[in-house]
């Protein structure tokens with residue numbers, strides 16, 4: 086695994102761990118590796134494995150989250166010219182419901198606008214729930230039977246999409262929460278072990294002086 090995926094405190098600890106591993110290898114060559122050193126080396130190796138496993142896990146969860154984030158494609162059109170070819174995404178706006186949507190500028194019309202749908206699946210779920218609710222209310226008052234049937238079919242499809250999307254988002258939310266808890270644990274462990282190794286390193290410096 087690439088060290089670039091590591092956080093700064095993890096990289097710092099890995100550096101220290103490598104220092105002690107090298108030293109242990111040297112001591113082993115000269116046959117002077119004490120039991121205490123051996124225990125330290127084992128602890129280092131265990132933590133290194135744990136660190137990389139954690140970093141790998143974090144990478145996978147964040148990658149999945151990012152792919153979910155990109156699930157929504159706007160297919161935005163300029164409200165003036167109705168075209169999409171000259172659009173440039175300019176930023177993100179939050180509406181009164183707290184939903185985030187992308188903002189665009191049409192370079193043909195020199196107009197800026199906020200797209201009328203959320204830019205992420207989490208807010209899209211709430212948006213669709215509201216939309217379905219409006220459809221359901223409207224369909225009851227619809228006198229035309231064909232329109233009513235079509236709308237009912239559309240409502241059914243929307244419900245199906247939502248039912249598929251919700252558990253995926255929930256799993257991701259749970260993974261993110263678990264990751265944050267684990268991250269805190271690891272940060273504490275890294276901090277403690279780093280301090281311990283730093284003290285061991287200082288002891289060595291004094292001894293070798």
Ligand SMILES: [Zn+2]
Nearest residue numbers: 163166191194
């Ligand atoms: Zn335009």
